[in-house]
Amino acid sequence: xxxxxxxxxILLAGIGLYLTPPALHSREDDAKQPAKVxxxxxxxxxxxxxxxxxxxxxxxVRSFITPPLGPGHWKYVFKATWKEGGKEHSCERTARVDAxxxxxxxxxQPEPAAEAKxxxxxxxxxxxxxxxxxVFVPTPQEVVDKMLELAEVKKGNVVYDLGxxxxxxxxxxxxxxxxxxxxxxxxxxxxxxxxxxxxxxxxEDLATIKKADIFTLDLKDVxxxxxxxxxxxxxxxxxxxxxxxxxxxxxSHDFDMRxxxxxxxxxxKAKDEYGTERExxxxxxxxxxxxxxxxx
Numbered sequence: 001x002x003x004x005x006x007x008x009x010i011l012l013a014g015i016g017l018y019l020t021p022p023a024l025h026s027r028e029d030d031a032k033q034p035a036k037v038x039x040x041x042x043x044x045x046x047x048x049x050x051x052x053x054x055x056x057x058x059x060x061v062r063s064f065i066t067p068p069l070g071p072g073h074w075k076y077v078f079k080a081t082w083k084e085g086g087k088e089h090s091c092e093r094t095a096r097v098d099a100x101x102x103x104x105x106x107x108x109q110p111e112p113a114a115e116a117k118x119x120x121x122x123x124x125x126x127x128x129x130x131x132x133x134x135v136f137v138p139t140p141q142e143v144v145d146k147m148l149e150l151a152e153v154k155k156g157n158v159v160y161d162l163g164x165x166x167x168x169x170x171x172x173x174x175x176x177x178x179x180x181x182x183x184x185x186x187x188x189x190x191x192x193x194x195x196x197x198x199x200x201x202x203x204e205d206l207a208t209i210k211k212a213d214i215f216t217l218d219l220k221d222v223x224x225x226x227x228x229x230x231x232x233x234x235x236x237x238x239x240x241x242x243x244x245x246x247x248x249x250x251x252s253h254d255f256d257m258r259x260x261x262x263x264x265x266x267x268x269k270a271k272d273e274y275g276t277e278r279e280x281x282x283x284x285x286x287x288x289x290x291x292x293x294x295x296x
Contacts, residue, residue: 032070050077077093137272141172148169170183223249224248225250229255234257251283265281
């Protein structure tokens with residue numbers, strides 16, 4: 001059952017806006033529950049309207065609640081307008097709201113790419129731009145946790161996972177540390193899986209997944225870079241990694257970076273997806289890293 005209503009807006013101190021549907025009464029009233037809506041916008045001063053009515057909140061995250069709602073779906077139309085690069089942009093979305101649940105609506109990308117916060121496209125091309133450089137092998141969660149711990153990830157840090165696979169590093173960085181985490185992968189299948197993982201864990205406000213070639217990325221403003229590639233690919237990335245700001249951390253699962261001496265090297269045992277246990281190695285470098293002489 002879908003109920004689409006014209007709403008009025010009432011400003012409530014401390015809790016944002018109360019989204020009010022038209023007066024309805026039925027035997028379901030006793031079981032009604034309010035719903036929450038979290039709206040993500042591209043700029044703190046973005047103008048946000050609901051059903052054509054301007055709201056007064058500011059900030060990049062806006063919070064709303066509804067009155068108690070009955071069974072079925074309720075729909076609200078949100079529209080954000082903001083300026084960027086001297087141009088005006090807008091994004092309009094319809095949020096489906098269910099009683100007793102929280103809904104997140106992302107308005108941070110200009111139309112027509114309203115769904116593109118989590119990826120350059122929610123429906124990537126059927127084939128990658130080129131063949132992925134490595135075969136996807138999931139990193140055990142214990143190793144993920146140790147990588148982020150070793151990198152000393154902090155709240156607000158910018159974390160890039162190059163070759164994000166199913167997005168587990170990005171999700172963990174956002175969920176456990178409240179870091180601003182972005183995962184990059186060239187394989188559309190991996191991008192789709194990562195987006196689903198981000199949504200499943202409700203970290204859309206902190207985690208982003210993008211379909212991109214990692215060898216084209218600008219890394220200069222990143223605090224932490226995570227890798228699970230191959231030694232030759234780590235070396236290929238070194239010109240980009242050298243441009244990281246001083247103090248930035250790089251952590252790599254299992255593979256070193258020839259020519260760069262790690263600050264730390266940690267070994268731990270962990271089981272893979274099939275229950276097979278083996279020893280894993282995690283390497284940590286802090287920028288600028290110490291050069292390592294070629295091994296004989």
